[in-house]
Amino acid sequence: MSTLLKPxxxxxxxxxxxxxxxxxxxxxxxFPSSRHSTKYFLEHQVEQGLLxxxxxxxxxxxxxxxxxxxxxxxxxxxxxxxxxYALAYYNLLPEMPYHxxxxxxxxxxxxxxxxxxxxxxxxxTEAYTGYRLVEQGEIRYLxxxxxxxxxxxxxxxxxxxxxxxxxxxxxxxxxxxxxxKVSQYAKLYQQKKLDTILGNLL
Numbered sequence: 001m002s003t004l005l006k007p008x009x010x011x012x013x014x015x016x017x018x019x020x021x022x023x024x025x026x027x028x029x030x031f032p033s034s035r036h037s038t039k040y041f042l043e044h045q046v047e048q049g050l051l052x053x054x055x056x057x058x059x060x061x062x063x064x065x066x067x068x069x070x071x072x073x074x075x076x077x078x079x080x081x082x083x084x085y086a087l088a089y090y091n092l093l094p095e096m097p098y099h100x101x102x103x104x105x106x107x108x109x110x111x112x113x114x115x116x117x118x119x120x121x122x123x124x125t126e127a128y129t130g131y132r133l134v135e136q137g138e139i140r141y142l143x144x145x146x147x148x149x150x151x152x153x154x155x156x157x158x159x160x161x162x163x164x165x166x167x168x169x170x171x172x173x174x175x176x177x178x179x180x181k182v183s184q185y186a187k188l189y190q191q192k193k194l195d196t197i198l199g200n201l202l
Contacts, residue, residue, distance in 0.1 A: 007050050014061060018138060021066040021074045024057040054113060068116060069134075069141040072100045075111055076120050079104040080131035080142035083121065083156075084165075086149035092173055093165050103128070103144065103152055121156060127188040130181075147181040150174075151189070151198070158193040174202065 010031065014020065017030065028038050042059060045051045052062045058074060060066050066074075072081055083101035087093040099110070099119040105128050111118045130148030134141055144152060156162040168174070179202055186198055 007045060007048070010045075011050065011061060011063060015064060015138075018140065020064050020138070021054070021058070021060045021070055023074075024059075027059070055111070067139045067141065068100055069143070070139060071113070071116075072102050072118050073141050075113075075118055076102070076104055076106065076109055078106070078128070079120055080144055082131070082144035082149050082152045084153065086144045086146070087153060087168065089143065090146040090149065090173070092146060092150065092171055093168055121152075123152060123155070124189065127152075127155075127185070129188070130185050145181070147177050148185050150177065151182060151185040151194070154197050154201075155189050155191060155194050158191050158197055177202070 013030065014022065019026065019030070022030075024038070024042070027042065028035070031038070033041075042051060042053075046053050046059070049062055052060045052065070054060055054071065054075065060071070069081055073079060079102040081089070081100065082103040084093060084097040085099070085101040088096045099117045102118065102120045103123045104120045105123065105125050106120070108122050109120045111120075130151075131142045131144045134143055143149075153162070153164055157164050182198060182202060186194055
């Protein structure tokens, strides 16, 4: 594990692989060694300031930190950014929410890291679709398409679990959404109240 004794080379290889955020197992695959040696190196580099430990088994390059969106994708898998955050991303809501919101097939969770919070809401497995990969330079993350973000959000409104900023109803950009896609994604939830809300909205 000689490479692991050279932090700068480790950083270079991680950046080369676009791994600014990675799990213990992903790191082990890239730098094969004993579990003990890998654990020691990671813990030592957290102390030295090369790495940051986000949670157990998940690390980032402190020198080249990932975006909040990339952290959201990696923090709780599988997941993609959706709901209020995605709606604001597409300018369907006027302001970003306090939480970075994501959809997942796993149990609902909330993570608070420093001053940032990441919330995850459970959706049906059959509705886990309608997202795309955003690539901005070195940044890569999954986010719902605008139509899916709207449907995901209104599904929880239809269940009376959340409310939605009423200013979305006056947003002219709603008219630019693909109604066929909205209908297609809504069918995945099989929720009559959701269909009614969408019918009145669009």
